[in-house]
Structure formats: C-alpha cells, structure tokens
Amino acid sequence: MGRWVSWLLVIPFAVFAALRLSSWTPTWRWASIVAFTPYVAAASLIPLLVALILQRWPAALAALATTAVFALIVMPRAIPNGNPPAHGMRLRVLASNVSGGQADAVSLVKLVRELHPDVLTIQELTREEAQRLDQAGLRSFLPHSVDRSAPAQGSGIYSRLPLTEQPMIELGGFRQARATINGVEIVSVHPCSPSDVHDTPCWSQGLRALPRAGGPLRVLAGDFNSTLDHPPLRHLLSSGYRDAADVKGQGLRPTWPQRFWNVPPFTLDHVLADHRIAVEDFKVLPLTGTDHHPVFAALRLP
Template identity: 55%
Template sequence: MVGIMIWALVVPFALWALLRLTGADPHWLWTPLVAYTPYVLVVALVPLVVAAFLRRRAATAVAAASVLALGVAVLPRAFPGGGPAAGGEELRVLAVNLAFGQADAGEVVALVRRMRPHVLTLQELTPGALGRLDRAGLRTLLPHTVDRSAPRAGGSGLYAAGPLRELPVIEFGFRQARAVFTTPGGREVEVVSVHPCAPNPSAPVPCWAQGLDALPRAGGMPRVLAGDFNATLDHGRLRALLDSGYRDAADATGKGFEPTWPTRGDWEFLPRVAIDHVLASPELAVTGFSAHDVGGSDHRPVFASLRFR
C-alpha cells in the first residue's frame, strides 16, 4: 500500500515533466496548466523527499529525474542570457493589455511619459479606450497610430514616435495589429501587437494555437513581437517561436519569473504567471526589461530596451 501511495505521488510529476519537455498539447486543459510549471517544480520536491526518506529507489530515481528535467527547463530564466553586446541605435518598446479597454488611461499615458517608448503596443483596445487615451494625451507623445480597435478583448493597436507602415492584421479570433516602424535613425523594424485568444472552453485551443502559429518567425528584417501572448516560456508553441531566432527580453535579462497576470479581476485567485512578453529578433540585442502596473488592468505592462546590432 505504501508503495502504491508513493508512486501515486511520483507519477503525476513525471508525466508533467514529460509533457513539458516534449511540448505536447494532449488536451486544451493542459494548455493553461503548463503555465504553472515553475510552481510545479517546487512542489515536485515533495515526492522526491518522501521517496528518498522511505528508501524507495525506483520511485526516488523517477522523482529525481522529474525534478532535474523541470529544473533544467525552468531555472535558466532566472539568470541573464549573456547575449552579444550591441552599440547601435536604441529601440524602446512598451506593451499594455487594457483589460477590455478598462485600464486607467491617465496611468497608461503617465507610464509612457516615464518610459519614453518609441513604440507602444496595446491589446484589448476598444473604441472607447482609444478615445480616452487620446484625450489623456497619448497621441501627443506618440502621434503615429495603427488602430485595430474592437469591442471587448478583440482589438489591438500601435502608437509610435515615428512613421508606421501598416501591414495586414493577423486575425484568429483577436486582431493582432502589425506595422513597420521607422526609427529616428532611419532603421526599419516590424512590430506586432501580440494577442492570441486565451485557451479556455469558450475560446478553445485551435484559436489560441492559430494565433501563435500565425506570428511571423524571425528572419528577413528586424522584428519585435510585444504583448499578451497568453503563453509562458513553458508552452511549446512559444518555444517554437523562440527557436526561430527571437529572444525573450525578460528571460535574456534574468527576469523570466517576473509575473504579469493576473493582478485583479475574476482570475485574481490564481498564482501569477508571465504571459506578457517582448520578443526581439537576432538583429536586436536586449539591454533591459521591466514590468509595471496600471490601474484597471489585470495585466502588468512590460517594457524592453533594445539596441540594433
């Protein structure tokens, strides 16, 4: 009976580690669950200690392998990536999820004043929020815009300090606005306001997966993907995107555990996870990352400073 109980403790963590490492998506329920892998790593120590204490060698070996696999997957994001230095022109990017357009427009504009982004990507941009942001002075700070606003969570947009050349929107349930931004120094970089739909029963995995899979891979020209990915570094689809050449700004600066959601609202009871990201293609070096707070949103805005190589 004791042996059965120990294996009942060990096996779930072994299966979790296996699914995490393979990037498998066996069911839509797994998609939101895998986001909590950093927490699972900590809890996985319990069956390891129990099995070792009771001298169950096989169970101890499996539990240790699970902890090791999860640790290798998770712990590196706490350390700076040590990417090559770059002395080119700086590019500052800020991403804000407006939470159905309810984020405090004044606080968003104050954050823009403080961080001075060249490009701001907005998710869940509603027509009403667009008007409030403009009245709060956002267009004075960032006069160039791409407006793909929509009711509730489906809209997005871009504000920039310099010219934007709009590209076809990526649309799978939610609109993901995209444009080519021309920097003050004349460099061009594609910026995407990322927001695939969330994986849940009313917006099932195909919508979430299609939204992520449709994002442009690195290559061809400098690119920045910034926004609410509804995915953490433990999701296979986000890792596939990174494998094309992008670097996650939080991960590259040793801040990969910085949580961004949920800070309020119906899901506030959940442990916080990092689902908002700034990804930079190989032409851009990551020099800084930070997460912030704005009233009225259940997401923390994320900021990255980048430099052209």
C-alpha cells in the first residue's frame, strides 16, 4: 500500500515538471496552471518526505529528481546575476497597470516624484485616468508622452526626455504603446490575459508581436500577463532580453494581485532589458486603487 501511495504522490509532480521543461501546451488551461510552478516546486517536497518516511527508495529517488528539476527551474530567480560592462546613460523605468483607470493618480505621481523615473509605462490607461494624472502634476516630471488610452485596454508612455512614437501593437483590443527615447525603444507591454480558451491565442500572439532583442536597444516594461514559466515569455527572453527582477535576485517577488483575491500572488509585471543593458536596481512597489504592484528598474546603457 505504501508503495502505491508514494508513486501516486510522485507522478503528478514529475509530469508537471516534464511539461514545464517542454514548450508543449497540452490544453489552453495549461497557460494558467503553469503559473503555479513556484508553488508546485515547494509542494514537491511532500512526496519526497512521504517516500522517505515509508522507505520507498525508488519512489524517493524519483521524487528527489523531480524536486531537483524544480529547484533548477525556480531557484535561479532568487540568486542575483552579474551585469555586462555598461558605462552609458542611466535609464530609470517605472511600469504600472492602473486597473482600468482605478489607480489613485495622486499616489502614482507621488511615486514618480520619489523615484525620478526617466520613463513611465502605463497599462489599462483610460482617457479619464490620463486627465487625472495631468491634474495631479505628472507632466511637470514627465512632460513628453505617447497617449494610447482607451476605455478599457489602453496604454501610454510618459518620458522626461523627448520621444518619437512608433507603431502601436494592437491585438484583441489591447493597445501596447511604443516609442523611441535617445535611441532606445520602449514598449508599454500588455497582451491579453489567457483566462479562457478564446483569449489564449490573443495572449500568445500579443507576446509574439513584441519586438525581439537584437539590433537597437530595447526595454519592454509592463503587465505581461505571464510569469517566467510561460513558454511565450521564455521564448521572448531567449531572443536576448534579461528580466530585471531575475537579474537582481527578486524574480519570485509577486506583482499581482496586490490584495488577497481568489488566487495566490504571481509575478506578472516585468521590465525586460536588452542583454547589453546593466540592471542596477529593481523594486516592487505599492499603489492604491489597482490590483497590480508597479515595478521599477534602474538601468545603465552600454
């Protein structure tokens, strides 16, 4: 009986680990399930302990191998990485999903005043929220902008420096603003959420539509609706980006939801920088009125 119990506990975790290592999506629900990888990794210790207690050595060995795979996947996010040599301009980037214009504009402008970002990317920016930000004094800190606000899924880019607008990425009504600032392309990232079978293709297409690394320097900042365990985001990173949180050993810091909801917290908001760019600092910040934490990265250009 103990043998079967051990294997019944081990097998689901082993299958999960194998699917996570692959890029195969067996069902559209996998796009949501794979976000639980850090939690499943921690829980994978349970079948190992059970097998050891029951002295079921083959099952214990399989459980140990499964836990080791999860550790190799997850633990590097908590270990700071080095940086490439970079001696150019500093670029301070703040990204915030304002939850359909519900975030407190005064609090967001206060963050801008305290952090002194060169660039602010906003997701779910409505026209009303853009007006409230103007009234709260955002333009006194970041006078230049690309406004792609919309009733629900708009976005925007605000900058301390002059910028040049680039063609917007729009899929499923989600508007991802783009601009070039001092030769660096900035994208306010917000693809669809993979919440159901109809939105999952829109989500993957929205991530695939983001510019790959290589050529001009690029920084992608915003709500990716993806963790580092989602294949489309992993493919994007493999083109030559680095996740700022991961570089600073904060890749397991959750960004959504801010308050307890009906799911555990996940890391959905990211700042991705070209691999030639150094990451000097990273922060996850509070903001009232929205379900997402803003994220901040201090970058150094080559």
